[in-house]
Amino acid sequence: MPSSWRTTSSQRGAATGWWDERKQVTGKITSWSRPLPSGFSFRPPMLVRRLRPTPYFRAFHDLRTYQEDIRWPGWQVIIGIETHAQIKSHRKLFSESLTSAPDDPPNTHVSPFDAAFPGTLPKVNPKCVDLALRTAFALKCRIAHRSSFDRKHYFYSDLPSGYQITQQYAPLAKNGELEVQTPGSSPVTVRIKQIQLEQDTAKSTFNPRTRTSNIDLNRAGTGLMEIVSEPDMRSPEEAGAYVRTLQAVLRAMGSSDGNMEQGSLRCDVNVSVNQKGGPPGIRCEIKNLNSVRFIMAAIRHEIKRQTEYLLANPGSSVPQETRGFDENTFETFRLRSKEDAPDYRYMPDPNLGVLVLSQSRIEEIQKMLxxxxxxxxxxxxxxxxxxxxxxxxxxxxxxxxxxxxxxxxxxxxxxxxxxxxxxxxxxxxxxxxxxxxxxxxxxxxxxxxxxxxxxxxxxxxxxxxxxxxxxxxxxxxxxxxxxxxxxxxxxxxxxxxxxxxxxxxxxxxLELIALPASPSFSPSSQGKGSASPELQSLCEAAITALPSEVAALRAGNRNVLNKIVGYVMKQSRGRADAVAVRNLVEELVR
Ligand SMILES: Nc1ncnc2c1ncn2[C@@H]1O[C@H](COP(=O)(O)OP(=O)(O)OP(=O)(O)O)[C@@H](O)[C@H]1O
Ligand SMILES: [Mg+2]
Ligand SMILES: [Mg+2]
Incomplete structure (x- = not known):
């Protein structure tokens, strides 16, 4: 490993000569043995310009005028959401194996590439790209004709290769927007920072009794879209409405099931608070929320926690943390602080070059939106x-x-x-x-x-x-x-x-044709005049079968009429018209 890769977290990203590091690894680009579908081609990643991370303080808090919320007077809440949506394709993002349903037996949808066998190579699934493109159009994004893939390293048992392939630096689409309607207020425009393609991880389940973890590789390598919003939401309700609207868009585009309970849509919610007129606060990120109700509850708890912290520690800022959400207490809890944040050692994936999309391919997708x-x-x-x-x-x-x-x-x-x-x-x-x-x-x-x-x-x-x-x-x-x-x-x-x-x-x-109310049935003549012989005999039979109800009806208790009508309906197996029966019974009993 070249020494320049071993960067510290403070050196990482924009601060370091990432571009130089990139050059060192681009010497060896794997050539493609299998032909790619028309409209796709790969070029070596050398050709990609590194994108500078968007400065978040790009006047985003000026974008919307400060509006006081009576629940937290004097405070402004800023929320940005990273949504991970599983792509609804039959095959995984870089391998031929089929994607799985949550109840499929473990480790039945795994190719050697998903299990990170040495010597296996990725091949991008064009269907995943097309579905992400559809989403990008629906979210009014600018499509990148050239995007590339990076490796994000972390060493978890649910990531067999030790890295996730993602699009950190040159995503597929950027700069979109989604109009969100919250009940009782005017619509809010949430800007979309970027949409990037990435792989899902495997699933590990811990059995506390046996103290063992089981790994299921079915999900490993399934295509995900990470849809990153700009920090444009200002209340838990807006955040909830944003996720619901996004879910509807994904479903309409057929690009994701958007099923939060089953984990095909998961959100990381970033929340900061600042005092009225002040600069935006330091964000805390609540990971992996899988319902709109939890998203809103987590934000409410974060607002309470952060405002209490700022009041108790005047002049300081909230420590930047990654937090989890406890579904039983409805509170967030600390997972790790910024200092303990993993160093992902991003690097371009040497096996995947630049994904080049032709204008005709893009137009074709747009046409069929x-x-x-x-x-x-x-x-x-x-x-x-x-x-x-x-x-x-x-x-x-x-x-x-x-x-x-x-x-x-x-x-x-x-x-x-x-x-x-x-x-x-x-x-x-x-x-x-x-x-x-x-x-x-x-x-x-x-x-x-x-x-x-x-x-x-x-x-x-x-x-x-x-x-x-x-x-x-x-x-x-x-x-x-x-x-x-x-x-x-x-x-x-x-x-x-x-x-x-x-x-x-x-x-x-099935003998379901209705019993006519009268021999010459018309809706206006229901029950009046002569009834059809079959209906007449059913009503007479009911009167004979229910003497006490008939006596009660004669004595003026009209409630029992329903029972007699119900009896006739049952005998006719639902073929009689209830209104006609009612009128006829009344006529016969009178
Ligand atoms: N001050 C802030 N308050 C609330 N949210 C913020 C603030 N600044 C940025 N955000 C939001 O934080 C999110 C940052 O997501 P992004 O994917 O760019 O980076 P990350 O969280 O560092 O990376 P990772 O994908 O590894 O979690 C965006 O949704 C953005 O809108
Ligand atoms: Mg992110
Ligand atoms: Mg994040």
Whole structure:
């Protein structure tokens, strides 16, 4: 190892002749034996100019005027978030092995490269680059035509090679922004400092009983995007809204599951406090937060801790620390101070050159960018203003839509939003167009179809009902040919026994067609005049079967009416119309 690599932490980064060190290791660039897809090429890292770290005091606290928070009067809180999002690709970032799900058996998705076998070489996965590029576009970043990879060394058992490949000095994208809406206040623009590609680590679990650690290499080498925000947030609520908005963007782009519980989205939150009008304080970094609730709680605790420290030690500043969050006490705790901070000994990865993206490749990605959640929302509201009163259901629909796989090669089927739109305006094979009430369709989709799929532990992609099948089912209920209860039963049946038969045929087979209220049924004549013989005999049977209820009803106790109606509904297996039954029972008992 050249002696110049052995730098101390104070010498590291911008302060030292890093560029000179870089030259020493670039002599040996591994050539690529496998061809790279079009649009990608590698050049030796010599060609990359070192980027100076962005000075954080670049007037960032002037960007937003000081606004007093009554919870901590006289103090200003500054928050910046580093988000690690697992890239939703089938293969890892630098190896051919498949990415894994959290419940996969340990060490079943590991290639020799992931396990750092000597002699193995990395090869960048273009899908990961494409997905990161999509994210970069959605976050309005400037894309770097040339980016490079660095090694960040630390010696943990969950990092087999002893270093993580990341993009410390020349990231894929920089200088973006994300508009964040917090309830009850105007939107805030959070600037994005950079998006860098890096590898995830393995997972180690400690068994306190046997005092052993087990290493699972399944996660090792999975692609991550580190999305670093500028310190532009000023309250726990803004930080929470930022993470939620970012999560929605990642899902809409199909670049990450953004699933915080399962660890595919993790945040390091940097918090500092300063007195009104003063310069920004020293930040403390709270590592690895995996829920928005914890993020907000950790920030609240940090504000309390740091303001108390500054009041108790006037004239001094908060010691710079890396902290953890205790999920039981909702408090942060010290992990290490700046002095104990690891010296990562960054160096360019000699096996990976410069990643050069052609303009045509970048334009291709931009052309196929899926719609952002708020774009889809305003399009739907513009098209169907009635949905304004159904915002919650609309959000459910958009959330499900965000979670889907968004392909690159035109395999995007429109997702649940496309399905919804086709149901509202169905173009039939015979050339007719059937229009449906969007509020009714939205109810059926979110409450019934998605509800049933969730109960069956399925997702929208498992939905077996075509647009015309669900459309016809909704029409059957709307025209009262089947009751709402029968409609739900029919939907369950069609999900568990998928077939290409029409809902009318299936409903007839299952004897779900509603009992007509009268021989010539019309909604306005329900229960009035002569009832259908079948409904009439069901109601008469109920009156005979429930003599005491009938006596109570005759004595003026109208509450028992529900019981009699319920009895008839049960006997008719949900085929009778409850209003018609109610009217008929009243008429017969009178
Ligand atoms: N005074 C401050 N108060 C709060 N946050 C800050 C302050 N200064 C910087 N930050 C935030 O700290 C974060 C720094 O992240 P960055 O990845 O650049 O460096 P790092 O934390 O030193 O590196 P690592 O990736 O190894 O954790 C950014 O999100 C930035 O917005
Ligand atoms: Mg970082
Ligand atoms: Mg950090």
């Amino acid at each position: 899926p719609a952002l959640p708020w774009e889809k929302r305003s399009r739907l509201l513009e098209q169907y203003p009635q949905l304004g009163a159904k915002e919650q259901s609309l959000d459910v629909l958009l959330n499900v839509d965000n979670g889907r796989d968004v392909g690159f090669d035109g395999e995007d089927s429109g997702g649940v939003v496309g399905y919804f739109e086709s149901l509202c305006r169905e173009a039939r094979a015979d050339g007719r167009t059937v229009k449906r009430d969007p509020v009714v369709v939205l109810n059926w989709l979110t409450h019934e179809l998605l509800g049933q799929l969730t109960a069956r532990k399925q997702t929208f992609s498992d939905n077996a009902l075509t647009v015309s099948q669900l459309g016809e089912l909704i029409d059957l209920v709307q025209s009262k040919s089947i009751t709402g209860t029968s409609g739900k039963f029919l939907l369950r049946h069609m999900l568990s026994s998928p077939s290409s038969d029409s809902p009318t045929k299936i409903a007839t087979g």
